Structure formats: C-alpha cells, structure tokens
Amino acid sequence: MEHTHNKLKLALAAATAMIGLACSTQAQAETPSWCGPNKATIALLDGYGGNSWRQVTTASGKQTAELCPSITGYEYADGQGDTQKSISDIKGMAAKGVDALVVFGDAGPAMLPAITSVFKAGKVIVPYRVNVGGEEGKNYTKFIGSSFKDDGVSWGNWIKSILPKGGNMLFLSGPAGNSQGIDELAGLKSVLGPEYKFLNAEPFDVTNWDPALTQKVLTAEIAKNDKIDVIISDFGPSLVGALPLFQKSGRSIPALATSDGNSLGCFWTDNHEANPDFKLFTVATGNDNVRLAVQWAVAAATGGKMPEEQIFKAPVFEDSVSGKVQCRADLPGSIYLSSELSAEDQAKAVTK
C-alpha cells in the first residue's frame, strides 16, 4: 500500500516536471529573436488615425509589441491630420520617457525636425511607410518603407497575363503628387510596354482616396472612354461605390488591379457573374508594415536581434483568375482580410 502510494507520488512529480519543462520551452519559442532582455516602453504615433485602415494597423502594432515580454507599456497618439499636433505628440511622448517611438509621418519631411530632435535625445525612433527624408543613424534609428514599386510590378505582371496584347488602363491614386502613386506607376511602367495605354492624366487621376471624389472622377472617365480594359487603384475599397456606374451605362465592370478590402471582395463575389469582364487582382493592403517597424524599434530598445528584413513587401493576396477572392459577409466591410490580425480582432478594432 505504502509502496504504491510512493510510486504514485513519483509519477506525479515526473509528470509535473515534464509539464513544467514543456511550458518553459514553449515560452522560449514564443519570445521572438528581436525581443531583447532590457525593459522598455513603446509608443505608436499616427499622423491621421481616422479610418479603419489605421485602426487595424494600430491594433496590429499593439499585438506585435505584446509578443515581447520586455515591453512594459504601449502608448498611442493620433495627430488627427494636424501636423502641429503630430509634432507635439512626438515631443510629448519623448518627454514622458517613452523609450521607443514608431511614427507614421503623414506630413512627410515636415516631421523630420521633431524626429531628429527625439533621436538626438537618445530615443529609439522608427518612422515607417511615409518617407520623411533624412538618413538612418543621423536623423532616426531606422526607416521601414514599403515597396510600392513592387506593388506596381505585381499589378503589371497580372495585367500582362490577362491582356497579353495590350489595352487601355486607368490608374487612380490619392492626393496629387503622392509618392506612393508615383512609385507604383514606376513599377507598372517597368513591366508594361507602350501597347498598354494610360487613359488618365499624367501621372494618375487624383482621388484623395475619397470615395465621393473617386465616383466623380470615374464618372468623367467612363463617359469619355468607350473602352477601359483595366482599372488600377491603390485603394480598392474606395472604388466600390463607383463601379456600379459601368452597369448604369450598360457596360461590364472591367478588370481591377488594386489593394484588398473586405467590402471589395464581397462586391466582386456579388457582381462578377453579371459582369463577364470583372476580374480582380489584389495585393495586401499593408497593415503589417507596422509589425516590421515595431520589431525594429523593440529590437533597438531592448537589445534584441535586428530583423533581417529592411523593407515591407506587400504579398499578392487575391487573384480571381488563378486563385480565389475572399469575402466575409458577416463582418464589417471596412476590414482587411490580408492582415495578419484575425478578422474577428479587426472587427473589434473597427467597431469599438
């Protein structure tokens, strides 16, 4: 009796030890290499946080920072499209003693003096996505850009595959002269020859990424051009309101090379049968750009290993010709299924 009791105890101890060991290895595996041992706090600074894309991005940044146990605090500030406020947000966060700052510098080079002063004060600061000028190691710790030219190349290659003999294209981007649109155009032109004709004014039709302006611009272009073979846009969901204009004028919606969004995927799902020419190709809209920027900032602040990637490359997401299109009709249209953040978490982020 005594003997069996001891045996049981021994087995239990062994089992506990095994479980403990398993737990510790799992914990080790979960701590990423970019997370070092030094404690630090991190802040994400948005220039303009008022849309679902930014909310999903903010939630993604937070989730990435939480992977590292050395990060003891995560803060967020929204510049609300006001350059002055964005600048004082950066200085305020630094003055509060935050160790690492990840900055979406919407105002571009206007943000550089504030970024430089924080860097000179010994903080880790990582601007991402929007080019603010300056140099790495002199004005900031690291700039994590996104390769918009690669997006243009991906679209160009797909257009070549569906229209091998060339065709008429319409390229829409955001505010006049934005560098994202210009980089994308360079990517498109590197792949497509002169047989692919741009119908829009050089370098792209200005839409400010505003659905109402997009609708006006598209109205004019549809009336002007009898034959539009493909529309290229770097903000797919803003087209959803304008695409029914084709059906109103008795034409099929043309092929679309753009970035993803749940509302767009669902629009394709509902309308592709009635529109024989409506093919859809999307690149990931790039919410995960922030993850790489946070990784760099955390690595520099906590003494972790710097990530190998230096620039964010948006993967190809949907292709209605050779793959499939995703739609979650049960969730809000303003989420991005290409994001690493789960669809349910995004829905929470955009409906809170």
Added chain:
Amino acid sequence: MTQAIEPTPNLLTQRGLFSLPLARSFVTVIASTVVLIIACLIFAPSSVSLGALSGSLPFASVIAIVGLGQLLVVQQGGFDLSLAGAVSLAVVVSTHLPSGDNAMLLPAVLMALGFAILAGLANGVLVSFFKLNAIIATIGVNALLYGGVFAVSGGVPRTTTTLLADIAGGETFGIPNSVYFALAALLIVSFMLKKTVVGRRFEAVGANPLAARAAGLRVQHHQLMAYVLAQILYCVAGILIAGITREPTAFQGDSLLLPSVAVVVLGGTSLLGGRGFPVSTVIAAFFLNQLSQFALAVGVPYSAQTIIQALALGFGIGVYSVRWTVNLTTQTKKI
C-alpha cells in the same frame, strides 16, 4: 449693361429697382451655365453625355441642397461654418446606426434629423439671442458636431444599407432620385420665401434687422429659424451622400463647405444679407458641378482643374461686385 439704366434712372419705380437685380442674377447664372454647356459640347462632349450626367447630377443635387441651407443663413447676414460637421454627422448616423440593417434606417434618419434640429437651435440661440459672431458660433458648434461624428463612428466609415443606396442612389424615370430631392427642397424653400407671410418677413428681417424690429417683427426668431432650417437641409444632404457613395468617409462634409458658399454668391445673394435667390442658387450648383466635370473630362492636370474652378468663381463674384458698384452710384446720384 449700364447703358440700359442710365437714360431712365428717374423712371425706375421702387419695384423696378428691386426686380432688376433678380433678373440680372438669374440671367447671369443662366448665361454662364449655357456658355459652359456649349464649351462642354465643343471641348468635352462626353461630360454632357447621358451617362456622365446621371453620374454627376447626384453630386450637383447635394451641393444644391447644402447651398439652399447656406442661402437661408446668408440671407440673415450670417455664415454657417458648421455645415461640414452637420453633413458628416448625418452621414455617420445614417450609416453606423443601421449598420446594414434596413429596418433600422428610419429610426436612424429620425435621429439624424433630431441632432440637426438641436445643432440648429444651438447655432441660432448663440447668434440671435447671445449676439455672438456667426462665424465664431458656428465654428464652435462645428467642433461639437465633429465630436458627435467621432463618438458615433470613431472616424471609421461603414457601408450604407441597401435601402438607403436604392433611395438616394437609385433612378426614377431615368433621372437620379437625388435630383427629385433637390427639386423638392427648392420648391419648398422658394414657396416659403416668396409666397408666405413668414417668408416675406424673413427676407425683410435679413435686409434690415433694425427696420424690421421697428416694424414690430420678431427679428431673433427669424434668425433662429434660419439656422434650424439650414441644419435640416444639411442633414438631408448628408443622408443623400450616405446613399450615393456606398462607403462614405466620416468627413464627407468637409469638401462641401466652400461650394455651399460659392453657389450662394454665384446665385446673386449678397453676403450682407437680405433678398435670396433659391432658383439661381440651385442653377449655380449645377454650374459648379458641371465645371468640375468639364475639367475632369478635358483631362487637364489636377493643378489646372483647381485653377479653372477658382477662375470661374472669381469671375462670378467679380460680375456681381461690378453690379453692386453700379447700383451704389445710381442710388447716390438719386439722393
């Protein structure tokens, strides 16, 4: 134009003097629109094609409706800068509350109207009873309204319900439904202003509040009503935009503030208050919208598009400024 007046200044009756500016503002805006349409037919025929018009008229209708709202306030010598927040709030209330559920659309629309009336009362009380400067009061209320926009939406757009998209974005007898809304708003505003006692008093108060007070009119009440009615019109415009653009942003009103003032001025209403010209305002809305469609269809660069619009506006305002000086000199001569 001046030659027609000068030989007969003494023969002009009081009534004739009043009806002349009406004819001029109406004729000017009609003539500009006809010239624009001819220019469209020659340089950019696609911009006046049926498809282009059915796509762009809804936006002209929205500008017309906010223009009519701004007209009422301008007639009282005021200026309503809360338009941007008001339109945006109507957009987010009518898209976020139903969240795709058609059954919730009517309560949401009623709630948007309720907010509009509250905002109008706030503007009106501040301006007419507390005598605050209209620009300052309406900027403050605009900030409050944007607070509401963020509270409802968090700044995030949401897709319109299918019912609202059908009502605001659909067509009846080949004409966009929003055009009917604009015409209805025009009929109501014109009838009220020109054919009812309240409307006649309203214009009299706007033309000269002191004289109106001396005549025993309730000046403050008329001024208050201008802000309330304007808000209701902004609200209608906001709900229409929510239906016309499938996924409107939470800041859709921002781009309407300037056009709303522009169409009032192009329509010939003096920014100093007084007589209003609803029909000319609505035609000016069509003119302004068609002008931007024209610039888009010609395919000029974005910079040139903005310059063309600015020039047209400057031209429009210039035409009326010249007329004002002519009137002033004739009046001085008479005295």
